[in-house]
Amino acid sequence: MPGLVSDTPVHLPFPDDVPTHPLLVIDYALIEADDEGEQDRLWKAATELGFWYLKNHGADAEVDSMFTLGKAFMGLSLEEKMQYEEGDGGMQFGYKAAGYHTADEHGTLDATEFLDIAKDDVLAYPTDVHRTYPPLVAEAIESTVRPFVNRSIAINETLLGVLNKKLGMPEGTLARMHVREERSGCVARVIRTPPQGADIPPAVLEEQALLGAHTDFGSLSFLHNRLGGLQVLAPGTEKWLYVKPIPGHAICNVGDALNIFSGGLIRSNMHRVVAPPKAQSAFERYSLAFFTRPHDSVVLRPLANESAPVAARVAAGVPNEERGTSGEWLVRRLRYLRTENYHVCE
Numbered sequence: 001m002p003g004l005v006s007d008t009p010v011h012l013p014f015p016d017d018v019p020t021h022p023l024l025v026i027d028y029a030l031i032e033a034d035d036e037g038e039q040d041r042l043w044k045a046a047t048e049l050g051f052w053y054l055k056n057h058g059a060d061a062e063v064d065s066m067f068t069l070g071k072a073f074m075g076l077s078l079e080e081k082m083q084y085e086e087g088d089g090g091m092q093f094g095y096k097a098a099g100y101h102t103a104d105e106h107g108t109l110d111a112t113e114f115l116d117i118a119k120d121d122v123l124a125y126p127t128d129v130h131r132t133y134p135p136l137v138a139e140a141i142e143s144t145v146r147p148f149v150n151r152s153i154a155i156n157e158t159l160l161g162v163l164n165k166k167l168g169m170p171e172g173t174l175a176r177m178h179v180r181e182e183r184s185g186c187v188a189r190v191i192r193t194p195p196q197g198a199d200i201p202p203a204v205l206e207e208q209a210l211l212g213a214h215t216d217f218g219s220l221s222f223l224h225n226r227l228g229g230l231q232v233l234a235p236g237t238e239k240w241l242y243v244k245p246i247p248g249h250a251i252c253n254v255g256d257a258l259n260i261f262s263g264g265l266i267r268s269n270m271h272r273v274v275a276p277p278k279a280q281s282a283f284e285r286y287s288l289a290f291f292t293r294p295h296d297s298v299v300l301r302p303l304a305n306e307s308a309p310v311a312a313r314v315a316a317g318v319p320n321e322e323r324g325t326s327g328e329w330l331v332r333r334l335r336y337l338r339t340e341n342y343h344v345c346e
């Protein structure tokens with residue numbers, strides 16, 4: 001990447017006396033080799049918790065470069081970053097400053113900064129589809145962001161192919177709803193939360209969400225964590241539990257669109273970000289995600305006509321109505337998150 005020194009992140013180990021939620025480990029090499037047992041395990045993970053680790057995904061180099069770029073961007077002055085702020089109109093590309101989303105139902109401000117780079121801008125660069133980015137980011141699009149985006153898209157397309165098969169749908173049904181050349185909300189995101197201090201008791205650290213409880217909006221999220229902080233609320237439980245980052249393992253999760261398409265069979269699970277546990281809390285936390293979303297014109301509805309298991313869910317009473325298009329859904333969900341619009345949903 002031009003002008004940026006590669007930065008090897010320090011892995012301060014996740015403490016071994018903090019409770020965590022186990023995730024199934026899916027081997028991407030086996031998924032690519034059409035291994036039926038691994039496809040079954042992916043289906044189990046996607047339907048039971050909606051989260052899994054993915055190993056052997058082959059994206060480590062692209063991920064490292066994105067972390068380096070994200071840290072360089074976050075180091076720009078607030079004034080410079082604010083020139084790219086996403087605004088309150090439902091746009092989700094550019095910079096989201098800390099405090100510009102609410103973190104809970106009381107309107108508490110979040111503590112998280114995002115750099116959001118649109119897949120459409122990355123693939124079309126140097127043509128702008130949605131917006132421009134700071135020079136430091138723009139100059140790294142071809143060398144750093146595009147390889148990460150292409151790799152993430154390919155991985156999520158492969159995973160979607162397995163879920164398509166498990167839903168008993170004609171081949172390519174989900175692929176036709178995630179066409180990479182179509183305008184969409186697919187986005188690469190770097191997330192930063194500030195250090196929280198080393199001596200804060202765990203109960204206090206976990207009390208305040210730095211990124212509020214939510215489900216993801218799209219279809220599949222490909223997430224990379226180095227420090228802890230991500231927590232899931234597993235179905236049938238009332239206790240938030242950390243997901244332990246494992247080097248070289250991505251964390252994948254399902255979003256609302258896939259939940260809707262599948263009539264609820266595939267799970268879009270609640271999660272949030274709190275301070276990293278124990279000694280890790282003294283450090284700023286970076287994470288990186290690629291969100292695959294249906295392209296903007298796709299209507300969100302259960303795919304009962306395409307899938308017998310989904311048809312059975314609808315016959316059993318799962319709501320079958322259309323929820324509008326993917327583009328509309330995203331704008332609506334994003335507007336509600338913005339602090340400026342908080343009164344709208346009180």
Ligand SMILES: O=C(O)CCC(=O)C(=O)O
Binds near residue numbers: 230271273287289
């Ligand atoms: O930073 C993380 O680990 C999770 C971020 C997240 O859930 C999101 O951006 O949707």
Ligand SMILES: [Fe+2]
Binds near residue numbers: 214215216271
């Ligand atoms: Fe999320």
